Amino acid sequence: MKTPAFALILALLAGCAGGPQIDNSHPSASYDSRVQFVVLHYTSTDLQHSLQLLTHGELSSHYLIGAAPPTIYRLVDENQRAWHAGESEWQGRTWLNSSSIGIELVNPGYADSANGRVWYPYREEQIEALIVLLKDIVQRYRIAPENIVGHSDIAPQRKLDPGPLFPWQRLAAAGLGRWPEAGAVARAQARFAQAPPSAGWFQQQLRRLGYAVPQSGELDAPTRQVLAAFQMHYRPSRCDGQADAQTAALLSVLNGSPR
Structure with a gap:
């Protein structure tokens, strides 16, 4: 004859074997994918x-x-x-x-x-x-x-x-990335050729785009390395890490921040 205590133990074991009982009837609307x-x-x-x-x-x-x-x-x-x-x-x-x-x-x-x-x-x-x-x-x-x-x-x-x-x-x-419009880059480049931006400006714009870059206000070696990476993506014909007018124009157009 099963005692009440023994029956309780069996019920608990059965619950453990089947996993917890979960109510899925209230899904949240606030979430996104792990993959970003x-x-x-x-x-x-x-x-x-x-x-x-x-x-x-x-x-x-x-x-x-x-x-x-x-x-x-x-x-x-x-x-x-x-x-x-x-x-x-x-x-x-x-x-x-x-x-x-x-x-x-x-x-x-x-x-x-x-x-x-x-x-x-x-x-x-x-x-x-x-x-x-x-x-x-x-x-x-x-x-x-x-x-x-x-x-x-x-x-x-x-x-x-x-x-x-x-x-x-x-x-x-193909809709799988961003690319600056050539005419906008040419116009911005003409402006930057007349008034080159500071090293700090380049660092701020690179960070705004997504890059991890020092904010030292100087064109140090790590900053030039990030500039070269950016150029490799958006100006592959010359990725020398130089903070020139064309690079400034590319950053400006991509970030929508004319100067």
Whole structure:
């Protein structure tokens, strides 16, 4: 014969086995997705080595896109955190592994030669595959265009990928990023050529756009490194880290802050 105490114990055990009883009838309207950013990289190596590094090493990424053919490999579920961003910051958010999806593209990156650094281009079909993947991710997570960034944008003091040959302007034309209007840049450049802005102005504008940059009021080495990262994204033909009139114009137009 079961005693009342024994019956109570059985009921408690049954509840534990089935998990807690949860009422789901009052969902909150105040929330957003964990995924706020997409970070783009190159692998600096070939496909087989990329797969080895990203699946059996300390690094990982949600997706890897091959070069030929441009196969899209899912390596980490989007609900899980991948180790692709490292020490990073964008728009004041730090350590972006927790809030981003990482996409690696198979590309050698660059080679240093006697004639200088040589960058490797991306294949057309690889970029087409990336655009398809990005459109799907952006739609599902409602990611803002300015939050599709390169590793060099979020870690400008230590990273160069996806490099100056990455087609940011083409992605922006597909709605997957921002690109300043050429006429507005030309007009702003003429103004800045007559009255160059201060080092502090450049630092403020870079931070407003999203970059982690010193606010020292001086064009120190870390600031020039951030300028070079910005130029690699928006003026890849010359990413020398100089605070010139064209760079000022690009920043001004992107931030909507004419001077």
